[in-house]
Structures are given as C-alpha cells and as structure tokens.
Amino acid sequence: MLTELDSQVVGPVMSAVDPRLAGEVAGFDATIAHTPDVVVGAATAADVVAAVRWAHAHGMPVAVQGTGHGTRAPVASGLLITTWRLDQVRVDRVAGTATIGAGARWADVIDAAAPLGLVPIAATDPSVGVVGYLLGGGLGPFARSHGFSSDHVERCTVVTGTGDLVEAGPAGDAELLWALRGGKHGLGVVTDLRLRLARVPALYGGYLAFAEEHVPAVVRGWLAWTRQAPPEVTTNLTIVHRGEERAIRSHPDARKLALLLVTYPGGAAEGERAVAPLRALAPTLADTLAPMPLTDLAEMHGESMDPGPTWVRGTMLREADDALAEAWLAHVGPGASHPFGGVQLRHVAGATEVDVPEGSAVAGRGARYTALLVGQDPASFDAMPDVAETILRSLDPWRMPEVNPNFAGVAAGVWAPDVARRLAAVRRRVDPHGLFAPRG
C-alpha cells in the first residue's frame, strides 16, 4: 500500500514500524510520541498533494507538523505530514517581502531578512514555526507597533482536503486567505506563504529583571505605565519561578523574579526616553535594554524556551486596571503558591486592534492584554487545570469570550460567533471530507 505512495513523493514515507519514524516526528515536546499509521516527510509541495490524495483515497485523517511547538496531544492514527524540510526563505528586498516555506522557523526569516534591513513581524521566541504561528494570528514583540503577525500575510499556497494546490489571496481564493489569517485549523496544508516585511529605522530592546521583593511594585507600576505607554513600545511581564529561566540562575537568592521584556522599533534616544519609567520601577538585577542591530532581533530577549513537556493555558483581556494587578498578585505574586514556572501578562493594545482592510479571522483582536500560565514540570501537570481555572476565573471581570488559539493551550481557540460560522463554512468548502479535523 505504501509502495504506491512512495513512488509519488520525493521525501521519505514511513510506516508505523519504521525505525526512522520517532526521529522524524519528534517536536518541541519530545515526551509526546506520535504513532500515526503513516508519515510523509514532505520535501516539495507536490509531496503534500500526493500525501493528501492518498490519505483521502484510503480514508485516513491528516495531521501536519512543522516544529511541534503547538502539539498538545499525540497523533495516534492516520497520516502525519512533516514539513520541516520545506524551510526555504526567499527575500525580495525591493518588494519588502519574504516567501517562506512551511517548515521555516522565525529565526530562518530573521537571518534572511535582517541583513537586508528588513524584519519580519515575528514571534518573541525565534524557534517557533512561521506557519503554525501565523495560522493563529501571532502576537509577538512588535504587536503594538505592527499588529497581529498574520496581518502581514499577503498570500498562501495551500493543498486543500481534495488534494488541490490553490492560491489563497487577492489573485485566488480571497475567502480562504481571510480564514488562514487566524482561523488556525481545518483549512488545508500551507506549503508556502508570502509575508510583507517591515522596514524599521532601528531597534531598541532587551529585558529588565527584578528581584522577588519588588514584584508587587513592578506589576502595579508596569500596568499603570502601559495605560499611557508610547504606542510603538511592546512589553510583557513574566513572573518566573527559580530554575525556570536562565536569567534567574545567576541570582540564587530569588525564589521568584519579574522579567520585563521590551521592544521598540526605533532609535536609541527615543528608546531610552520610553523605558526610563520602567527602569525607575524598582532596582534591577539585570538590565539588557540597549540599541541593537536588526540582525540581533532573534537574541533580543534572551534564549529560546527550553524544549520539553509544556502545559499552557491563556486568555485575552479587554483591559487591565489596578484591580486586575491586585487579583494577579494575589494568585501569582510573592507568597502565592502555584505549579506554573512562568506567568505572563502581555500588553498588546495598539495596531492589533485594527483589522486588515479586507478583514481576517483572528480571535481576540479587541484584546488589550493577554494572560498566560506556562508549566514545564510534568509532576505538576495533573494539578494545573484546576489551579489555572481558579487563576483565570479571578480575571473574569476583564476576560474576553474570544480566546486566540495560540494562547488557548488547547487545539482550538474561541472565535466570535459570526467569525466561527464563517470559518466553519470555509472549512466545509476546502475540506469537504473532514480530513483535517483538529486534534488534542
């Protein structure tokens, strides 16, 4: 049965008992072991077409994996297409765009674009995959200045559930592009896309670290600052537990630490002026805020999160006032006990609130902040859902009903009812046999 498929594709085809399978499908969380019936390591867009047609002919569901950063549950049957070989990035300097293969990570795009004076509106962590991230919308270090990352997608090449290779965009299926900008799942396999890059004059950023005793003052002071912050400055504040973050290891006295990440797409003098109130919040343990070349964007906020078992739950917030600061501190501040290694508030209000002229399916566009709970200790995973529920419920007065899928921590996000209906119609059209139903 696999011989037929093997003869149609360039990349490797693996059965469930193939010894190469475990390595091929290993993702960010290596403890999640996928055991699909068949894996196709796509090396070309034509491989994806052949794989999807074959799966349909044999009645198998199809899953896709780029980096595995979004994996929440194992794929236990059907066909899994891995895309990591499709990692080509081609930058058109004059047009200011990048054509990006389905397997590329943000670091690949930064490396290709930054030497040419261009930056992608990327994820904070450069090891995240471009396509999986953009399908959810994507809130990164330029959220306030440049909006959701998916707003910068110009077109996608997609293999539909009928095995057709189509263009989603103004010159093709415009409704499918609307859906792919934030609709996340059930919309076919993206083989490549074109992203508009930003021309930023300069870059200023890094992080401030504050010791545990200053966490309450920093949370209160930072949130107050965000309400009148310069519109181009994006910040997020994470309270990390000792041992969960490299930056804390050089400060062994701290049990908790506040890390305030800052990005400003502008020059040193304005950057210094913008962050002066943040430096004044409390004495710092570390201060890396500085002007930096565009080529250092991937390293601006320190190293990537360690790969491994990860439990995530997040929500979108309409607002964050002084009362929210107190609710947050009561549950995750000094003295509060919880199993999460990192708890984060992001300030995203700004360009994120303005949709692209033709509209998009992004969930949570009206959010001005996000809240995220991340755990990496499997021994506490069983306890996390209940504690997360309690913490997130304490944020109810500020929570939005919509949840962006990149922050949900489960396979699907929550869209506004009209967007959900329109997305369902696109999914039925491009995936009439339900090959790409979400998992996890």
Ligand SMILES: Cc1cc2nc3c(=O)[nH]c(=O)nc-3n(C[C@H](O)[C@H](O)[C@H](O)COP(=O)(O)OP(=O)(O)OC[C@H]3O[C@@H](n4cnc5c(N)ncnc54)[C@H](O)[C@@H]3O)c2cc1C
């Ligand atoms: C360390 C870390 C940092 C993160 N930081 C951010 C952040 O700053 N902002 C943010 O918004 N999100 C962030 N995320 C969430 C991240 O955007 C999502 O988990 C995203 O799904 C990861 O995409 P991926 O391709 O890397 O992962 P994968 O697990 O490979 O893919 C995730 C899902 O995307 C879909 N998918 C992937 N490739 C394709 C394709 N070619 N065609 C169709 N569907 C596809 C599939 O449904 C797949 O299950 C972060 C996650 C981690 C683990």
